[in-house]
Amino acid sequence: MNLNDKVSDVCIDGNWLWPVHIVQKIGDLLVYPNHVLRDEERDRLYWKTRLDKLCDFSTSGVWDDIRAFRDEVSWHRVIWFSQNIPRHSFICWVAINCKLSTQDRLERWDVPCGSVCCLCDKVKESHDHLLIGCSYAKSVWRWFRGKAGLDGIIDRIEHGHSQWNDVINAMAGTVCNKGVWSIIIRLVFVAVIYFLWQERNARTFRNDVSSHEVIAKRIYEVVRLRLMGLQVKKSMQSQSAAKVWHFNFDDGGGTHLSV
Numbered sequence: 001m002n003l004n005d006k007v008s009d010v011c012i013d014g015n016w017l018w019p020v021h022i023v024q025k026i027g028d029l030l031v032y033p034n035h036v037l038r039d040e041e042r043d044r045l046y047w048k049t050r051l052d053k054l055c056d057f058s059t060s061g062v063w064d065d066i067r068a069f070r071d072e073v074s075w076h077r078v079i080w081f082s083q084n085i086p087r088h089s090f091i092c093w094v095a096i097n098c099k100l101s102t103q104d105r106l107e108r109w110d111v112p113c114g115s116v117c118c119l120c121d122k123v124k125e126s127h128d129h130l131l132i133g134c135s136y137a138k139s140v141w142r143w144f145r146g147k148a149g150l151d152g153i154i155d156r157i158e159h160g161h162s163q164w165n166d167v168i169n170a171m172a173g174t175v176c177n178k179g180v181w182s183i184i185i186r187l188v189f190v191a192v193i194y195f196l197w198q199e200r201n202a203r204t205f206r207n208d209v210s211s212h213e214v215i216a217k218r219i220y221e222v223v224r225l226r227l228m229g230l231q232v233k234k235s236m237q238s239q240s241a242a243k244v245w246h247f248n249f250d251d252g253g254g255t256h257l258s259v
C-alpha cells in the first residue's frame with residue numbers, strides 16, 4: 001500500500017485484501033461491510049463516537065468519547081472559570097479533593113515526617129488545619145476582609161466552627177457569573193489556597209519563611225494583575241472594585257494600571 005491507495009484498492013470482488021500486518025493490529029477491518037465502496041468517490045475520514053455516530057474528527061470530540069464521566073460537582077465553577085489562574089485552580093482542585101500531601105496523609109502511608117504544622121508549630125497538619133484552622137491561615141484570610149466579597153466565608157473561618165468541606169460548600173453557594181465581584185471572590189479564594197500551600201512547601205523544603213502579610217500582599221498583586229488583563233465593563237460594581245483593587249478603566253473599555 002502507498003499513500004495514494006484508496007480503501008477500494010484493498011477490496012477485490014467483494015473480498016477484503018488488507019495486508020496481514022495491518023489486520024493483525026486491527027482485526028475489525030475484516031468485518032466492515034465493503035459493498036458501499038465506489039471507485040469513483042474520494043475516501044473520507046470519520047470519527048465513530050461511542051454512541052456509534054459518524055462525525056467529523058475533532059480533538060474535543062475524541063476527548064468526550066474516551067474520558068470518564070462523573071456527576072457534576074457543586075463547586076466546579078468556584079475553580080474552573082475562564083478568568084482563573086490555572087496553576088492556582090489546579091492546586092485548589094487537589095485541595096478540594098483532599099489530596100494535598102499533608103502530614104496526616106503521609107503518616108497513613110508510613111512516610112516519616114514531622115507531625116506539626118510548619119506555619120504555626122502547634123497543631124497537627126491536615127487540610128482542615130492548614131487551609132482554614134491555622135492561626136497563620138486565618139491571618140491571611142482576615143487580610144482580605146472588606147476587599148474581596150469574602151466576608152461571609154472569612155466569618156466562618158474566623159469563628160472556627162467550619163470544616164474545609166463546609167467552606168467549599170459555602171463557596172459553591174456563592175454567585176458564580178461574569179460579574180467583576182464574582183470573579184474577584186473566586187480569584188482570591190483560589191489564590192489563598194495556592195499561596196498557603198506554597199508557603200507550607202517553602203518552609204518545609206527550603207526553610208524559607210514569609211509573614212502572613214507578605215503572602216497576603218503577594219496574593220493581592222497577583223489578583224490585581226489578573227484583573228488588569230481583563231476587559232471589564234464600566235458599572236457601579238466594577239467602579240467599586242476598581243477602588244479596592246486599584247485599576248482604572250481605559251477608553252477601550254478594558255482596564256489598565258492606576259498610576
Ligand SMILES: [Zn+2]
Pocket residue numbers: 117118119120121122123129130133134135136
Ligand atoms: Zn498551623
